[in-house]
Amino acid sequence: MTLHLQQHTLATPAGCSGVGVHSGKTVNLTILPAPVNYGIKFRRIDLPNNPCVAAIFKNVVDTSLATVIGAQGCIISTIEHLMASLSGLSIDNALIEVDAYELPIMDGSAGPFTDIIKKAGFKKQDALRHFFVIKTPVELQENEKYVGIFPAPDFKISYTIEYDHPLINRQSCSFEITDDVFSHEICRARTFGFYHEVEMMKRYGLARGGSLDNAVVIDKNKILNTGGLRYKDEFVRHKVLDCIGDLSLLGMPILGHVIAKKSGHTFNHAVLDKIFADKNVWETKTIST
Helix, strand or coil: CCCCCEEEEECCCEEEEEECCCCCCEEEEEEEECCCCCCEEEEECCCCCCCEEECCHHHEEECCCCCEEEECCEEEECCHHHHHHHHHCCCCCEEEEECCCECCCCCCCCHHHHHHHHHHCEEEEEEECCEEEECCCEEEEECCEEEEEECCCCEEEEEEEECCCCCCCEEEEEEECCHHHHHHHHCCCCCEEEHHHHHHHHHCCCCCCCCCCCCEEECCCCECCCCCCCCCCHHHHHHHHHHHHHHHHHCCCEEEEEEEECCCHHHHHHHHHHHHHCCCCEEEECCCC
16 A cells, blocks of 8 residues: 655645534534644634643543543543544644534544545645554453554554444454545444433433434434444444544554454553553654655
8 A cells, every 4th residue: 555655734724513422512623734743733712822732642531432632721522533534534734723622523423524624635745754663563452352453564453343232243344544445434434322321321411412413323123313324334434433543642643453352442542551651562763765
């Protein structure tokens, strides 16, 4: 596969509005071009002094319901789908302005973010990308959860999920993560949940913005959404999407083969903990032609 060796940002600003899935609050979001080596940062324009939070691993403060980052006394919640789009489209540098603490859930996938980024266009920058290269295998297992990352010349994810539900059962998929693969095979897979869990969350004041417009909701023996699934294995594809977003918090594109089983945000971040605990398993480097 062909890697993007140069850094990229957006050619023009991109924006959208929507509701936060947990807060139920309307939020406006603007993605702005940024200079080389800037990385991905979020700015809270609704707060005094407009504090900024870098989208990097050390700023993760919660992974229980979504990926949340925080710094300078503020948080940015539910960033994983937008981060997946930026990573999946090889955007290295961008500033995201938001006027609330939670990003919009849109349709529950990364598709809407992907669309606005592609419409804004891409700008190649005069600097090489820094790649996070896995040199020796890293593995983490806890009961039935497992994530291993192995040396590879590109970025690949092989994912398996298993639920005791007749509409999901066991699903597996494997993708080399390129811009085209992300755009056509991954970004439109929606988040999903079980009807009884959604109702319980709403009783506890969570998922206030959740609806059939922004999640696949599963009852005992049927999909409640009109139109059903976008892919027959949409559930596992969404887990791949989340994994791309979680690993993007390394702060640079990864070269390695991720093999995951029954993982989620919390376990994905535990793997990043293990990676950073041993500097012998990885290196960063630029690649020139």
